[in-house]
Amino acid sequence: MNIVDLGLVYECNVLPVDGEAGQHKATVKFTLTAPGCGMGDYLKMDVQGKLLTVPGIKEADVEVVLDPPWNQSMMSEAARLQLGMM
Numbered sequence: 553m554n555i556v557d558l559g560l561v562y563e564c565n566v567l568p569v570d571g572e573a574g575q576h577k578a579t580v581k582f583t584l585t586a587p588g589c590g591m592g593d594y595l596k597m598d599v600q601g602k603l604l605t606v607p608g609i610k611e612a613d614v615e616v617v618l619d620p621p622w623n624q625s626m627m628s629e630a631a632r633l634q635l636g637m638m
Contacts, residue, residue, distance in 0.1 A: 553634060555582060555595065559626025562617060569610050577611040578603045583622045592616045 555561055563581040580599055584592050596614050603612035624637070632638045 553631060555599075557628040557631040557634075558585070559628065559631070560584070560622060566609070572610065574608055575610040576608050577613065578606070578609050579613045579615075581615050581617050583617055583620075585622050587618050587621070 561580065561582045563579070565579045566576050567579070569575040569577050580603070582595070582599065584595075596616055600612045600614045603609050603614070624632075627635075627637075629638070
């Protein structure tokens with residue numbers, strides 16, 4: 553299961569880096585299933601590391617946000633099916 557299908561990614565933008573042809577900055581805001589989840593720092597580093605492997609991505613700004621709070625209705629239909637929730 554990935555964080556997109558779980559509905560944890562709230563925002564993802566890719567913008568050109570000024571003065572650097574073909575180079576981009578990715579900005580991602582994501583949340584956790586619960587505010588006390590201890591995976592926040594790990595997931596943040598993992599997302600940032602994966603973004604920086606994408607050709608053309610020079611910078612990656614990843615932020616954990618807790619508002620709005622996550623709930624199960626944010627999951628994709630595929631995620632709910634895979635988790636036996638439908």
